Amino acid sequence: MIAWLKRWLAERAMPVDPNFKHRLVAKQKLGHFFIVELGASDYVIIHDMLGRIQTEDTDDATKSRELMGLRYMALAMSLRTGNGRMPFDWQNDVDLMYLATLPHSKVIPALDEIAAISGIDWITPSFIPKETDTQLEEVEQPTQEDLDANPS
Numbered sequence: 001m002i003a004w005l006k007r008w009l010a011e012r013a014m015p016v017d018p019n020f021k022h023r024l025v026a027k028q029k030l031g032h033f034f035i036v037e038l039g040a041s042d043y044v045i046i047h048d049m050l051g052r053i054q055t056e057d058t059d060d061a062t063k064s065r066e067l068m069g070l071r072y073m074a075l076a077m078s079l080r081t082g083n084g085r086m087p088f089d090w091q092n093d094v095d096l097m098y099l100a101t102l103p104h105s106k107v108i109p110a111l112d113e114i115a116a117i118s119g120i121d122w123i124t125p126s127f128i129p130k131e132t133d134t135q136l137e138e139v140e141q142p143t144q145e146d147l148d149a150n151p152s
Contacts, residue, residue, distance in 0.1 A: 011085060020084030026113035030102075033079040033087060035110055038118040042077045046070065046120065071111055072099045074123050078114050 017023075019039065026035040038046070053066045076088035076095055088095040099107070111124040121127050 011081060011083070011087075014081070014085035014087055017080055017084045017086055020080055023080075024117045026117050028109060028113050030075075030079060030106060030110040033081060035113045035117070036078050036080050038074065038078055038114065038120070042074075043118070043120070046074055046077075046123070049073070050122075069096065071123055071125070072096050074114055074120070075099055075107065075110060078118070 017036075020036065023039070024037040028035060049070055050067075053063055053070065056063065056066075073090045073096065076090040076099060079086070079088055081087055088099065090096070108125060112126065115121050115124040115127070
């Protein structure tokens with residue numbers, strides 16, 4: 001009884017999502033949390049952070065870790081309780097570390113659902129980019145006269 005009361009009080013302290021009824025909800029859940037579509041502000045934040053990660057002058061291992069953190073932020077942004085409350089703060093390191101302790105067998109399908117309902121395909125680790133240039137174009141070799149005219 002006391003555990004139920006503590007859980008009930010903790011849920012009442014969570015912020016409420018005013019647009020919960022208007023968001024798409026995925027069929028799959030993460031535990032007892034619903035996976036909902038990301039909002040426009042969340043979408044902008046995630047893409048801005050991705051742009052920052054891509055343009056940073058750091059090594060690939062650091063960029064990979066930051067991208068994994070970005071995925072957990074997106075997960076925190078999209079989880080809701082049944083009443084539309086936001087159980088995790090995407091800016092709180094403690095909440096993100098809790099999500100990072102969840103098994104990959106639960107997290108990856110949740111990220112797949114976020115990618116499907118929010119239209120952010122690259123957020124899931126199982127994303128394979130499409131090759132855009134499949135035809136090889138032959139380049140003409142410069143003639144000796146061209147090489148003599150421009151030796152650099």
